[in-house]
Amino acid sequence: MFWFVLSVKRRNEIKIASQLEQLGYQVYCPTITVVKQWSDRKKKSIEPLISSFVFIKVEDKNRAQVFDVPGVLRYLFYLGKPAKVPDKEINLLQDHLNGSALISSIENIKPGDNHLIADGPFKGKNGVVHEVGKNRLQVVLTELGIKVTLSTAID
Template sequence: MSWFVLYTKPRTEKRVAEDLEKIGIKVYCPIITEVKQWKDRKKKLKTPLFKSYVFIKLEEKKRNQVFDVPGVVRYLFWLGKPAIVRNEEIEVIQKWLEGDKVEDAKIEHLSEGDKIVIKNGVFKDEAAIIREVGKRKMRLILPKLGCTVEVLTKEVV
């Protein structure tokens, strides 16, 4: 059995994951808690870490079962074949999400292009390159994961 990546309709990741579990497919949809701010309030929301993607573990011959679930669009392909995610990569994501949580961050004398190592939080011990520094947030490139993350800050010094 291998881990595959399913592409879903926007904002249906959690529902698709629940429906896939109901038909007996092992699913992993990493969830994070985000703080959304409106003019009058802040609210903590649980959102998928990867928008429009869920991971499923099943045998190659049973791959078509997933299309019985509303919201499933297609498999993610790599070099003409369905993309397979290694167990180690799933375990790394799980480890990060179980790790320390960082509520606020503080930027001190950092600028674009600087290379850093994240000291705590979901991406603890990951190397990152600073892509952009703003007044309230900073964008980091995580080369090992091939993604960009945004960090909200308390203040810029």
Template sequence: MSETENWYVLYTKPNREKKVLSQLLNLDMTVYCPMVTTMRQWSDRKKKIEAPLIPRVIFIKCSEQDRNKVFEVSGPQHYLFWLGKPAIVQNAEIETMQAWLQQDISEANVIDLKTGDTYVIQNNVFKGQEGVIYEVSKNRVQIVLKELGMKVTITKENRS
């Protein structure tokens, strides 16, 4: 009988997510680092870059006995623990994140939302997910999704 594989949360050194991801893929490990394309502003130019959705975090799917295999490469620091045990992320949560990142969110309307309000998302892949409004501004809203334990920022694009 083979041991069950779970998703674990691995913290990396700052700005090492892509390098660690590549090295772990070379070890034939199942890994996932959710990436988003963002616009970065430098003094002389703007550039679209691909950056981790959750800085310093990579998700690893492996058995309990293979968890320490990640430390064979340079860059990983430690696993996230919950109540003295390695935190396990459910498959459904990883799938929700993957589905959400495949969508092109081009516009979000912010109407009568206040910080601290509880909000149930009515459409897209997060339909039915309950969150707490963390911050509201003219062009964005930040929602803390209780089930996923993460803060999601939805920004309205300015199309010129």
């Protein structure tokens, strides 16, 4: 069974994912922790990584039942059919968000270089270095169409 991509009402992704889970569906809403700076304080908040989208595992015959949850708008379509995401891609996303994409060191790497990822969930993927920091490296994976940040392993 594949994951389908649901388009949902903006700023309701986490709530809708929770409601779908209560109905017995397997749902994934990738989130990140964001620190917002106010004039007098900093505040951490959890926000969806992909705005307006939630991943759901549902059988084809039960696909219409998700619209019983307020805020679910439609399925995302690709080439006239509902977009399906394989488990492998969801697992890669989960591993990346858990911080398991690491590199051992950043030496003699500059923007524009080709870089082969040797470890972690993107092992074996080739990309172009976008930005180099002291302890991190941003690589654009052209095959997947995404930019990933790799951190150095800190002992």
